[in-house]
Amino acid sequence: MVKEMNTDKQKILSLLEQVPDPEVPVLSVIDLGIVRDVIFFNTPSGAGGIEVIITPTYSGCPAMDIISMQIKMILLEHGFKKVIVTNTLSPAWTTEWMSEAGKEKLRAYGIAPPNAVQSVCDVNLFAEQETVQCPHCKSYRTILISQFGSTACKALYKCNNCLEPFDYFKCH
Amino acid sequence: MNSLIDPLIQYSLHLADNSLILGQRNAEWTGHGPILEQDIAISNISLDLIGQARNFYQYAAQLINQSTSQPVNQLTHWAITEDILAYLRDEKDFKNCLLVELKRGDWAVTVLRQFFFSTYQFYLYQQLQKSEDATLAAIAEKSLKEVTYHLRWSAEWVIRLGAGTDESNKRITTALNDLWPHTGELTVNADYENILSLEEIAVDLNTIQVQWMDKIKEVLSQATLQMPENKWMQTGGKQGKHTEHLGYILAEMQFLQRTYPGVEW
Numbered sequence: 001m002v003k004e005m006n007t008d009k010q011k012i013l014s015l016l017e018q019v020p021d022p023e024v025p026v027l028s029v030i031d032l033g034i035v036r037d038v039i040f041f042n043t044p045s046g047a048g049g050i051e052v053i054i055t056p057t058y059s060g061c062p063a064m065d066i067i068s069m070q071i072k073m074i075l076l077e078h079g080f081k082k083v084i085v086t087n088t089l090s091p092a093w094t095t096e097w098m099s100e101a102g103k104e105k106l107r108a109y110g111i112a113p114p115n116a117v118q119s120v121c122d123v124n125l126f127a128e129q130e131t132v133q134c135p136h137c138k139s140y141r142t143i144l145i146s147q148f149g150s151t152a153c154k155a156l157y158k159c160n161n162c163l164e165p166f167d168y169f170k171c172h
Numbered sequence: 173m174n175s176l177i178d179p180l181i182q183y184s185l186h187l188a189d190n191s192l193i194l195g196q197r198n199a200e201w202t203g204h205g206p207i208l209e210q211d212i213a214i215s216n217i218s219l220d221l222i223g224q225a226r227n228f229y230q231y232a233a234q235l236i237n238q239s240t241s242q243p244v245n246q247l248t249h250w251a252i253t254e255d256i257l258a259y260l261r262d263e264k265d266f267k268n269c270l271l272v273e274l275k276r277g278d279w280a281v282t283v284l285r286q287f288f289f290s291t292y293q294f295y296l297y298q299q300l301q302k303s304e305d306a307t308l309a310a311i312a313e314k315s316l317k318e319v320t321y322h323l324r325w326s327a328e329w330v331i332r333l334g335a336g337t338d339e340s341n342k343r344i345t346t347a348l349n350d351l352w353p354h355t356g357e358l359t360v361n362a363d364y365e366n367i368l369s370l371e372e373i374a375v376d377l378n379t380i381q382v383q384w385m386d387k388i389k390e391v392l393s394q395a396t397l398q399m400p401e402n403k404w405m406q407t408g409g410k411q412g413k414h415t416e417h418l419g420y421i422l423a424e425m426q427f428l429q430r431t432y433p434g435v436e437w
Contacts, residue, residue, distance in 0.1 A: 059314055060223025089227065090310035092317065121320045123294070125328050125394070147321055148213035152220065156209060172317055 012038050012050065015078055019070045022063045023151050024169075026109040029067060032057065033097025036088060049082030050075065055093045057172070058152040094120075095172050107135050112157065112168040120171050121147070132168050134159035142166075176371060177239045179364035180305070181232055182267065183374050185257065186362065186410055187308075188228030189268035192258060193418070194289060195221030196425055200276045210279075213325060217286065220318040227311045229254035259429035263418050267362075270409040271354040273418040280333055280343035285351055287326035291387045292358040293319045295380035304372045327391045334395025341396070348397060356405025359384050 016035055017028045029035050037053040052071050056064050068085040075083045095114040103113035112135045119130050131140045139161035146156045147170070154167040198218040205211025233252045271289060276282060297319055300312035333340040359381040361369065368374030392399055408414070428435065 056223075056314075058220060058223060059227060059311075059318060060219035060221070062219070088310075089314040090306075092310075092314045120317065121324060123320060123323055123327070125324060125331065125391075146209040146213055147325060148209075148216040150212070152216055152318075156212075 008040070009038050011078075012052075012075065012080070015074050016052070016071060019067065019074055022066050024106070024109075024111070024153075026105045026111075027102050029054065029071070031099045031102030031105065033095075033099065033102075034067070034093060043082055047081060049084065050080055052083070052085045053088050054085060055088050055091075057093050060152060093172070095169065098169075106169055110135050110166060111154070112166060114169050114171045132157055134162060134164070135166055136164050137162035176368065176373070177235060179367045180373065181235050181239070182362075182364040183368055184228050184232035184235065184308070185265075186267035186364070188225045188232060188257070189266045190225075190272055190289075191221040191228070192225035193266070193268045193421065194272035194285075195219070195225060196421055197272065197274075197276055198282065198286070201282065206279055214282065217322050217325070220315075220322070224311065224315045224318070225258070226254055227314070229257045231307050231311070232257060255429065259426045260433075263414050263422060264412040266414065266418060266422070267410050267412060268418075269354075269357045270406055270415055271351065271358065273409070273415060273421060274351070274354060275417055277347065277350075278343055279329075280340070280347040281351065283326050283329035283333065284344060284347045286322060287330050287391065288351065288355050288358065288388070290319055290323040290326050291384055292380075294323050295383045295387075296375050296377075299375040299380065302372075303374070308373065330391055330397075331395040334392070334397045344395070345397060348392075349400060352400040353403055353406050357407045357409060360407065362410040 013030065013035070017030045019029045021027045021029060021032055024032075034054050034057060035052065036055050039051040039053065041049050041051060043049050052075075054064070054067065054071070064087065068087075071085050072083045098114060106113040112132050115130055115132065117130065129144050132142050132144075133140055134142050134157075137159060139159055141160040142157050143160060144155065145158055145165070149156045149167050149170075153169055153172065155170045156165065157168045158165045195218040198214050198221070201211060202215045202218070203211065205214055233254050233256070236252045271285060274281075274285065277285075294316070297312040297316040301309050301316060303309040303312065330344065333344040335341075359377045361377050365374045365377060369376035389399060
């Protein structure tokens, strides 16, 4: 029974690798680290159900409803009957949970992935920023334009070498 | 525990209303920001604030529906939801601080107000993440990282304007004198905070008052701005007594749901 559940869990997790983040479609919800757990439970009628626990990247992430629905859809399509998706806030999501595969996908997509050393925002005003590598020409001659980018999870940078602007998936 | 339900609902609504109203105010800049990057920045801050508000409203709705003393919405007879709390309450039911409902003003008013408010939220959430109430603690933990960005961004703008040109200094000095009488309320407990802080559920605002003031002094001094003298402070928002500005913002924000109740995209 336990073995069966583990295989099911593996199967579910690999299915969820096909669910993209609607705003950064190159990343799956697994790459992002927003799937926190998969729990099996018994419904009153005796049938088995699945609860998928997810956590938002940012409080105002507008993609959470779509992500929940996509998770339900893909599991129902693959024969899982009773699926519920629950949101949790604690522990708070961090870019440390992003997979290495995810970081590579981001770079290939033209978004600089979070730096290996997770230096998150603090209240030091006009503080020196950690250098971010340009995803296009790989130069480190880059400059921060704004801490806020096209989505909550990204900052805006410019490369002084190839002169291209780019998004940086900021440490959080 | 039952006697705490009502203050807990009031407190959750107060925290939600603060974030929602400031989020709505800041969103007035979307498409009108001084430059594209700052338009995006202020819109991002709005999104964070509205997200935080949703979390608090969802909790308040859950508490109201669980408590037998508070029936379902009288108007619609539906169970209470986050949307009903945001779209179908009147001015006197809103418990946000007066500071957040004041008009958008110019960029100086916007960034200075954000700085006052983010400083308050920063110290508030630092404490609230240790709350005995697990839901409030989780929302605070989640929100704190976002607020850190808001605080840094707004403080840098205050300094930029204060220590910038004659015109920017004049604008932010005016903003400072206009906004200051509305800041006292940020760190004064309402009744529900007094009751809940005894149980270590709410943050006792007396414990963050000095931190708030020190941060404001530090940044204003870097911005070469004079601290206003301690004038008389306007209060009442947290008890539902508002300025004339809240009615207008609610009219704009609520009209669709009041005209077509329950309508969805």
